[in-house]
Amino acid sequence: MNIHEYQAKKVLGQFGVPVPVGIPAKSVEEAINAAETLLKEGATLLVLKAQIHAGGRGKAGGVKLCKTVEDIKREAHIMMGKTLVTHQTGPEGKVVKMLYVESGTDIEKEFYLSAVVDRATSSVTFVASSEGGMDIEEVAHSNPEKITKVSVQIGTGVQGFHVRTIANALNVITKVEMASLTKVIKGIYDAVIAKDASQVEINPLIKLSDGTFRALDAKLNFDDNALFRQPDILELRDLNEEEPSEIEASKHGLSYVKMDGSIGCMVNGAGLAMATMDIIKYYGEEPANFLDVGGGATKEKVTEAFKIILADPSVKAILVNIFGGIMKCDIIAEGVVSAAKEIGIQVPLVVRLEGTNVELGKKILSSSGLQIISADNLEDAAQKITQAVKS
Numbered sequence: 001m002n003i004h005e006y007q008a009k010k011v012l013g014q015f016g017v018p019v020p021v022g023i024p025a026k027s028v029e030e031a032i033n034a035a036e037t038l039l040k041e042g043a044t045l046l047v048l049k050a051q052i053h054a055g056g057r058g059k060a061g062g063v064k065l066c067k068t069v070e071d072i073k074r075e076a077h078i079m080m081g082k083t084l085v086t087h088q089t090g091p092e093g094k095v096v097k098m099l100y101v102e103s104g105t106d107i108e109k110e111f112y113l114s115a116v117v118d119r120a121t122s123s124v125t126f127v128a129s130s131e132g133g134m135d136i137e138e139v140a141h142s143n144p145e146k147i148t149k150v151s152v153q154i155g156t157g158v159q160g161f162h163v164r165t166i167a168n169a170l171n172v173i174t175k176v177e178m179a180s181l182t183k184v185i186k187g188i189y190d191a192v193i194a195k196d197a198s199q200v201e202i203n204p205l206i207k208l209s210d211g212t213f214r215a216l217d218a219k220l221n222f223d224d225n226a227l228f229r230q231p232d233i234l235e236l237r238d239l240n241e242e243e244p245s246e247i248e249a250s251k252h253g254l255s256y257v258k259m260d261g262s263i264g265c266m267v268n269g270a271g272l273a274m275a276t277m278d279i280i281k282y283y284g285e286e287p288a289n290f291l292d293v294g295g296g297a298t299k300e301k302v303t304e305a306f307k308i309i310l311a312d313p314s315v316k317a318i319l320v321n322i323f324g325g326i327m328k329c330d331i332i333a334e335g336v337v338s339a340a341k342e343i344g345i346q347v348p349l350v351v352r353l354e355g356t357n358v359e360l361g362k363k364i365l366s367s368s369g370l371q372i373i374s375a376d377n378l379e380d381a382a383q384k385i386t387q388a389v390k391s
Contacts, residue, residue, distance in 0.1 A: 001222045003236045004051040006100045008218040011195060011233075017187035017202075018180070018214045022102035024051070028076040034101035035072040045104025048075050052094040053241040055203075055219070056086030056135075062096065065104065072101060087135075097240055105216060110204035111170050112136055115188045117198050117223075123151040124192050126185065128166045132204035158189045176211035184213050195233055196226035245289075245308050252304045254293060261286025262316040263385055264309035264347075266302070268293050268327045276321045279382040285389055288315045293327070302335025306343055317348040319385045321378065324355030333361035337368040348373065348388035352381035 003011075009019040021041070023034035035046055050062035057063050062084045064075040076099055085093035110132035118125035129147045131139045140147055148169035150162050163182050167173075172181050188200050199221040206216045227234045239247055249256030255270070263280050265287050267273040277287040289312065293305050309315055322332045336351060352375035353361045365372050373388065375381035 001224055001227060001233070001237055002053045002241070003220055003222075003233075004053070004098060004100075004238060004241075005049065005218055006051060006098075007236045008200075008220040009215060011220060012187060012191055012200070012215060012218055015187040015191045015194070017184050017191070018212065019218070020102050020105050020214060020216065022100050025076070025099040025101060026097075028073065028080055031076040031080075031099050031101050032069055032073050035066070035069045038101060038103050039069065041103075043103040046072060047102045047104050048072055048079065049100040049102060050079050050082070050084055050096040051098035051100050052084055052089070052096060053238070054084070054086050054088040054094055056088055057084060060084045060086045062086075094241070098238075105206060105214060106209060107204075107206045107216070108209050109207045110216075111207070111213075112139070112203045113166070113184070113188070113205045114199065114201040114203070115192055116200075117192065118151060121151045123153050124189055126150045126152065126162070126166060126188075128169045130170055132206070136203065152189060154193075158186050174211055177207065177213075180212040184215070191220075195220075196223045196230055197221065198223045245311055248311075249291070249305075249308050252301055254291060254301070254305055254308070256292075256305075256308060257290040258312065259287050259289050260314070261288045262314055262389055264288045264291075264312065264315040264318040265321070266291050266293060266305050266309060266318065267321045268323065268332075272321060272323055276319065276378065276382075279378055280319070280386065283382045283386040285386045288312055299331065299335040299338050302332060303339040303342060306336075306339040306345065310343060310345065310347075315347060317350070317385050317389045318345070319381055320349070320351040321381060322351075322353050322355070324353065324357060324361070328357045329353040329355055329361030330357040330364060333364035336372070337364060337370060340368070340370050340372070348385070350375055350381050350385040350388065352376070352378060 006024045013019050025031035025034050046066040048064045048066055050057050066072045079096055082096050083093040112129040112132040114127045115124050127149055129139055131146050150165045152158055152162055163185055167181055191197055197220050201219040202215045204216050206214050222233055243258050245258050246256050263285050265276050267276050270292050273290055273292050280287050350373040373384050375384055
């Protein structure tokens with residue numbers, strides 16, 4: 001789960017990470033009031049930021065420097081309701097429904113700092129670079145020597161040598177700089193552990209003229225599977241920023257991600273789902289979604305999965321690929337038949353079953369009276385579904 005910048009800064013602030021003073025605004029009027037408040041508190045420069053779940057806002061006109069309330073009013077009118085298109089939103093962009101007015105900061109130097117739960121090393125890995133404020137992917141490609149990675153084991157937590165390694169990468173040398181950077185690093189690590197964050201990204205992390213550091217921007221991602229124990233984080237969820245079909249899927253316990261292809265996929269198991277999408281691409285078509293019904297799906301759950309897939313107008317065919325273990329093939333077959341009859345599926349439907357009760361499952365499909373194309377294996381299924389789409 002993602003949250004907005006202003007929410008991320010509030011969370012990090014709870015763990016001692018210094019952040020600029022700012023006020024969120026849901027309307028132009030609230031933005032004006034926020035600007036007046038910050039100016040009264042001594043701000044000499046204001047920054048108006050669009051709040052969407054995507055990076056690259058500045059290049060798309062989603063970040064504006066302002067000196068007066070009139071500047072905020074003018075830019076807020078332009079920004080609120082605008083569709084921002086960035087390299088992370090895709091061509092459809094995202095509509096701005098929330099603004100953030102922040103006190104401007106005198107920047108001496110910009111850096112990049114992030115922390116991610118690293119499964120490869122079973123640790124929290126920090127990524128640091130002296131090239132802040134830029135696309136870190138481009139830095140990694142063009143100047144990989146300017147990126148430093150430091151893995152912090154859960155059993156030890158942040159130690160002095162972790163901080164010194166990052167400090168060397170950022171050319172931090174004075175006592176004031178070291179003390180401030182240490183506070184930032186430990187705050188990020190504590191936030192990851194305490195709030196089940198999967199990633200924290202600060203770009204840029206800025207150094208002020210007095211040698212202290214501040215998070216000028218912040219992004220936090222959280223582990224969806226741990227939200228049951230993070231009710232305060234779950235309250236920060238903004239459904240306006242999420243794909244409606246993905247929201248609907250989550251209500252039924254389905255793992256669903258919308259994609260741009262034409263073949264809808266319903267599979268049990270994340271690994272099998274990935275393999276199914278790969279083989280669809282191998283035979284020249286594109287998957288319309290990732291959908292894992294899980295190991296204990298019911299007929300009702302399968303029906304809801306079909307409804308979600310068919311709600312996507314780009315879907316021209318559906319491939320059901322099930323390996324029966326806990327999820328028995330006959331249960332899936334009954335769900336497929338029930339859903340097909342209830343919904344009235346009008347696109348080609350290919351079903352590949354294997355595993356527990358597979359013969360019974362195939363018998364249910366063949367005797368249903370429905371136009372269901374049966375496949376013997378994954379390759380056969382991929383060939384039949386791609387041929388159905390092309391014809």
